[in-house]
Amino acid sequence: MSTLYEKIGGQPTIEKVVDDFHNRIMADSTVSGFFANTDMKKQRDHQIGFFSLILGGPKDYKGRSMDKTHTGMGLQQPHFDAISKHLSAAMTSSGVSADDAKAAMGEVEKLKPAILNK
């Protein structure tokens, strides 16, 4: 059975999704401020590694755990919803099918308790 990572087109699609995702985040003033001190080049590498990992692709994520990463940011449900919306839109505009995008967002949804850990 092929993984979601393979189904959506592997590394090239993930790279496209992450670039589009970051453009959307930085254009949204409700969430862009959280990334004011973030090295977006490093963030790009980590996001590509992370999405590969959670979609069943190569396990070469080099970043921190989701609870450690987001702790102390005071994140609330609306922040999570905004970021999820940008990720979902980035997948659709990168050619990921509606079904595959929905399945991928299901994996992201599972991380919510760790990300909104306060």
Ligand code: HEM
């Ligand atoms: C929706 C699901 C989310 C996923 C899958 C996700 C994933 C990640 C990953 C993989 C990293 C890299 C960690 C590292 O480099 O060690 C990261 C960092 C970060 N995330 Fe998220 N995140 C999510 C939601 C959010 C939300 C809702 C916010 C705020 C609105 C946010 C703000 C940040 C910031 C500011 C960083 C960079 C921290 C730094 O500069 O060290 N994330 N996230």
